Amino acid sequence: MLSPVILIPAVLNGLLTGAVYALVALGLTLIYGVLHIINFAHGALLTAALFAAFFAHQLLGLDPYLAAVALTPLFFALGYALQRFVIGPAAHGEDRNILLVTLGIAVVIENALLYAFRADTRTLNLAYAFEVLDLGVALVAVPRALAFLSVLVVALLLWLVLSFTDTGKAIRAVAKEKLGAELSGIDVAHIYAVTFGLGTACLAVAACLLIPTYYVNPHVGNAFVLIAFTIVVLGGMGSVVGALVGGLLIGVVESLCGLYLGESLGQIGIFAIFILVLLLRPSGLFGERA
Amino acid sequence: MRQASIAHILLVVAALAIVPLLTASNVVLNFLIVALMIALVGQGWNVLGGYGGQYSFGHAAFFGTGAYVTAILQTRYGVNAWAAFALGIAGGALVGGAIGALAFRSGLRGSYFALVTLAFAEVLRIVASVVPITGAGVGILITLDLRAQAFQFQSRAPFFWIILALVAVSLVIVRLIEQSRFGAWLLAVRENEDAAKALGVDAARVKLAAMTISAAITAAAGGFYAQYFLFVDSGIAYGPWISIEALLAPIVGGIGTVLGPLIGALAVRTLGEITKLAIGDAPGLDLVVYGSMLVLVVAFAPQGIASLLAELRARLTRWRASAPERTNA
Numbered sequence: 001m002l003s004p005v006i007l008i009p010a011v012l013n014g015l016l017t018g019a020v021y022a023l024v025a026l027g028l029t030l031i032y033g034v035l036h037i038i039n040f041a042h043g044a045l046l047t048a049a050l051f052a053a054f055f056a057h058q059l060l061g062l063d064p065y066l067a068a069v070a071l072t073p074l075f076f077a078l079g080y081a082l083q084r085f086v087i088g089p090a091a092h093g094e095d096r097n098i099l100l101v102t103l104g105i106a107v108v109i110e111n112a113l114l115y116a117f118r119a120d121t122r123t124l125n126l127a128y129a130f131e132v133l134d135l136g137v138a139l140v141a142v143p144r145a146l147a148f149l150s151v152l153v154v155a156l157l158l159w160l161v162l163s164f165t166d167t168g169k170a171i172r173a174v175a176k177e178k179l180g181a182e183l184s185g186i187d188v189a190h191i192y193a194v195t196f197g198l199g200t201a202c203l204a205v206a207a208c209l210l211i212p213t214y215y216v217n218p219h220v221g222n223a224f225v226l227i228a229f230t231i232v233v234l235g236g237m238g239s240v241v242g243a244l245v246g247g248l249l250i251g252v253v254e255s256l257c258g259l260y261l262g263e264s265l266g267q268i269g270i271f272a273i274f275i276l277v278l279l280l281r282p283s284g285l286f287g288e289r290a
Numbered sequence: 291m292r293q294a295s296i297a298h299i300l301l302v303v304a305a306l307a308i309v310p311l312l313t314a315s316n317v318v319l320n321f322l323i324v325a326l327m328i329a330l331v332g333q334g335w336n337v338l339g340g341y342g343g344q345y346s347f348g349h350a351a352f353f354g355t356g357a358y359v360t361a362i363l364q365t366r367y368g369v370n371a372w373a374a375f376a377l378g379i380a381g382g383a384l385v386g387g388a389i390g391a392l393a394f395r396s397g398l399r400g401s402y403f404a405l406v407t408l409a410f411a412e413v414l415r416i417v418a419s420v421v422p423i424t425g426a427g428v429g430i431l432i433t434l435d436l437r438a439q440a441f442q443f444q445s446r447a448p449f450f451w452i453i454l455a456l457v458a459v460s461l462v463i464v465r466l467i468e469q470s471r472f473g474a475w476l477l478a479v480r481e482n483e484d485a486a487k488a489l490g491v492d493a494a495r496v497k498l499a500a501m502t503i504s505a506a507i508t509a510a511a512g513g514f515y516a517q518y519f520l521f522v523d524s525g526i527a528y529g530p531w532i533s534i535e536a537l538l539a540p541i542v543g544g545i546g547t548v549l550g551p552l553i554g555a556l557a558v559r560t561l562g563e564i565t566k567l568a569i570g571d572a573p574g575l576d577l578v579v580y581g582s583m584l585v586l587v588v589a590f591a592p593q594g595i596a597s598l599l600a601e602l603r604a605r606l607t608r609w610r611a612s613a614p615e616r617t618n619a
Contacts, residue, residue, distance in 0.1 A: 089589065090585055095401070097592065100345075103534070104582070104584030107577050107578075107584065111578045111581065112574065113574075114574030115572055115578060118573070267416055271409055271416070274409050275413070278396070
């Protein structure tokens with residue numbers, strides 16, 4: 001049962017899936033770290049991004065990896081506009097209201113997609129989707145390996161932006177001390193929107209990396225968002241490193257639970273971690289005290 | 291609207307109670323039964339969310355438990371339907387108490403509380419879709435037995451009066467809470483938990499009590515659902531739809547008010563029906579409307595419809611009063 005012939009590929013696969021989870025969680029944790037809100041629309045926005053990537057290929061013939069170049073700025077703009085013109089003004093600065101507004105947006109996006117495209121599950125047929133790399137100990141699908149590497153690149157880029165650009169410094173300043181940042185002339189509403197935009201842009205990248213080997217339907221984001229919540233809580237709300245480590249960890253846990261418990265009960269493993277972390281250590285592994 | 295007295299409540303209930311005498315239309319009655327059921331779910335949410343300030347995103351956990359316990363006890367253990375219904379309420383309260391004890395003992399607040407309630411509801415949904423006792427993916431069909439002692443009726447009118455009576459009881463309970471010392475503690479916790487604690491309020495206990503009452507009320511709606519539709523599955527019982535309806539009704543109607551959930555449920559359901567008539571019945575459309583409503587109400591009428599109407603009236607009087615000045619200018 002614990003034979004390495006099964007175990008090593010399972011762990012490896014878990015790591016590859018986990019990388020994409022990490023990217024989704026990265027967007028969520030970034031938004032939480034700066035705005036201190038949980039974005040309940042994250043999953044629905046991921047679903048929207050998956051549909052966008054799907055139709056970019058179906059209608060425009062764009063390869064998903066090329067589509068990422070166009071969709072990432074598009075989703076950045078979408079996220080920016082959502083925070084600046086909908087969530088920010090609607091919430092009147094109350095955290096409870098933000099919860100409700102993002103939940104409302106999630107319900108609207110998810111069901112508008114359901115209305116437009118029905119509950120059908122769609123997949124792309126790409127020539128390279130089934131190509132595999134032989135790593136000696138295991139076979140790895142090329143698109144998934146590519147996704148893993150891309151996530152590392154995106155995480156690095158994000159870190160560079162946050163560390164060295166003026167906007168990045170402003171984001172970190174707002175995250176640490178909102179009032180102080182405002183007093184030093186930082187436009188907080190703008191920074192909030194930029195952060196939300198970055199978080200949403202992460203979803204566009206994640207969607208383009210997922211679509212070659214995954215499927216899309218109006219509810220697909222839900223599966224990811226609860227996993228992303230788990231990762232964010234496990235890694236520590238607002239911690240970028242936590243999101244990466246948590247993502248990989250959860251990927252492996254899911255893969256192993258699926259192996260030993262079967263597909264649907266495998267999900268329970270993730271929820272069990274989620275609830276346990278929330279109850280026992282809400283600040284997570286890398287987070288500051290909640 | 292600030293304070294609905296018991297007399298107000300009785301008046302509203304009496305006005306609704308005569309509806310089946312005026313119309314035998316199944317469409318009208320069915321609409322009202324479902325709206326009242328949502329009002330009950332929403333009233334449950336309102337106790338914890340409206341008065342206690344703890345926003346749950348997983349009230350499906352209690353609705354579903356009420357529905358499943360009612361259905362399972364009848365179909366698998368031959369328990370009388372009314373007894374099963376009562377035990378369903380108790381089961382919901384138990385689940386609410388258990389989740390509340392875990393969450394509040396760990397000091398979860400705000401977003402964290404919303405997340406953990408959501409997670410518990412999802413765990414229950416997944417478990418219910420797998421284990422045999424809940425009928426797994428197939429669900430449970432309650433055997434048709436059209437007798438009053440089996441909590442089943444030939445016509446819709448008795449169902450209407452039963453759900454109306456349940457709603458009336460919930461209204462009175464909430465009204466009594468509002469006036470009680472417990473209600474004052476609950477409001478204190480909502481407004482400022484740390485300050486409430488400093489004044490000697492046992493915040494965790496007050497929240498736990500609110501959550502148990504909240505869950506019991508919502509579970510009653512779940513049990514009623516099972517008897518009315520005679521079918522329960524994991525997507526209906528523990529699905530996210532009911533968690534959304536639960537918070538939408540009180541927020542739209544007026545959060546933290548006695549009649550808010552009832553007004554909200556009627557408004558939301560009416561809007562849903564109008565959408566169906568206007569655009570046709572399509573999956574997802576009603577929820578698009580609900581979601582937009584949630585955002586719009588939070589944005590423009592944070593105190594709900596009732597206060598919005600009051601505000602409009604006040605503005606109109608002010609506008610009328612200032613009319614002479616305007617003509618002079």
